[in-house]
Amino acid sequence: MIVSGNGIAKNDGKPTSTRFKSFFSFLVTFVLMFLTWIVLSGKFDPLLLWLGGISSFFVAYYFYDLLFPVMESGYGKVFFRFIGYMPWLIWEIIKANFHLLYLAFHPRMKELIDPHIITFKTNLKSDIAITTLANSITLTPGTITVTADSDGVFRVHAIDRESADALPGTMLKKVAKVFGEEI
Amino acid sequence: MDILVILFLVTGLFFFLGGAVGIIRMPDFYSRLHPAGKLDTLGIFAMVTGLAIYNLHHFSFDALLLSAKMFLIVFFVFLSSPTATHSIVDAGMRAGLRHWTKKKRKG
Amino acid sequence: MTTFFLSVALGLCFLMLFSLYRALFGPTVLDRLIGVNAIGSKTVILLLLIGFLYERVDMFVDIALAYAFLNFVTVLAASRYFHKRKGLYEESFMD
Structure with a gap:
């Protein structure tokens, strides 16, 4: 992941704003994936919802910068x-x-x-x-x-x-x- | 309501017919891509809209979810059809296939 | 309504014959690819209609979705595979 030069560097090397942006894009990806899961499965068992949540969490965790690479302010x-x-x-x-x-x-x-x-x-x-x-x-x-x-x-x-x-x-x-x- | 469904389905069938006739009649493969890629996309859009309306006859949550799934197909086709068309055009370009022009027909 | 769906499905099958002509006798490989793609996009609608006829739309809509995905992947892979073959299209302007 490319860390932009400006911004205050934290201990782990990531500025706060970049971290917030990546978390936001992670959240959007997660919600999108979960909605897709619900539409595709069409059932509301607790087990199936848990499975969908876990799998969309992993997809969103690893691929969040694929779908929304730059989360600018606008x-x-x-x-x-x-x-x-x-x-x-x-x-x-x-x-x-x-x-x-x-x-x-x-x-x-x-x-x-x-x-x-x-x-x-x-x-x-x-x-x-x-x-x-x-x-x-x-x-x-x-x-x-x-x-x-x-x-x-x-x-x-x-x-x-x-x-x-x-x-x-x-x-x-x-x-x-x-x-x-x-x- | 049934009339609306029939109208949508016949419109979609008409678009498909135009696509099929266009694929047969066009002179070269670049111009064949125009009816194949686009008229079929709009045909899918019209027919799925008609079927989704028909599906909502007996209104329930499951039927709504099913119609949403049908529109997922439309969304995917709208996303993938330009990509497929572009990849075929790219393949033709890289193979060095020239396109049909009017002058070529005269000469 | 069932009769109407049946006749629409038959009309789609008839239109598939047009595209099948292009897929069989197309002068180049890419023409055949266009024919196959057109048949695939008609098949998606045909699967939905079959679902309505058998009153199992909830099952057939999944099959139609999977078929749409498969159709896209087929076209993409085939066109990527064929774009390296130069000289395959010499006889493309026969008419």
Whole structure:
């Protein structure tokens, strides 16, 4: 585990704030794992609840920095903004799906589609923002992310001009707003 | 209530039909991925929503838990489908497969 | 409602034949992979429908969940395995 240089070093070498953050992320992981256990098992015997609690404790203890690696102060804000981002994304997916459905049933489809690869560069820094943008692009039909590297360079395969033209605009702005980064 | 269920199921079936026809008709495999990856995802979403509503007919806590489990499937598919699509595209890219364009068809 | 579920399940089976065509006659290996993936995502819904028909949804929903996981792992592993094979796709533009 990487210990940040600033902050007052305790006896075991970990600053208090880092320790608190890692405990918080441990707690969130534990609650998430336990909820998943309850939904998957569906029974409320004391024995099964104990088994679930113990196993989610071990999973959360060893892998807490896998799911929520950085617990910055504004993490809850990002989460709620992400929830607000979801309905727009789902509406966009449905809208673009009907476009793709129209393409698939069109009798002269090969004249309508025009597959090509476009490249554009963004200024997104954090990995999770880049991953979210890449997955959003892939989920929106008509465009598939081919490569997305950590510098923010995206290569996207688009199926026709219309879905290619709409690309780096609104979605990038929304994702950048969710994760609090400038474009 | 039954009408809503039937509506959702028929919508999902229609999306699946579009995906299947798209997989058959598209010219190369990059463009085949578009209907395969996305229309199927939305088809699963619509059909599972319909089935979960039907499951809540006789309302009880167990039925609610069961519907939550069904939406866990949808959540997982929404998470895994872009990853699977991306891995297939990556495999094609590394193998050096070129994509179909209009000019190639003319020439 | 049972009749309707049965007809939806039959329709899904019919759609699987389309994807099976792509899985059998696809020009490249990755085309077959797309066909297999499409069949798998239809199978998840089919398992849920079978659960409703037999009135054992509580059991079949677990099977459907496991099948969704398995489908994802299959596609991921197969595409990782095949991406090293250069020259496998020479005849991809036959038409």
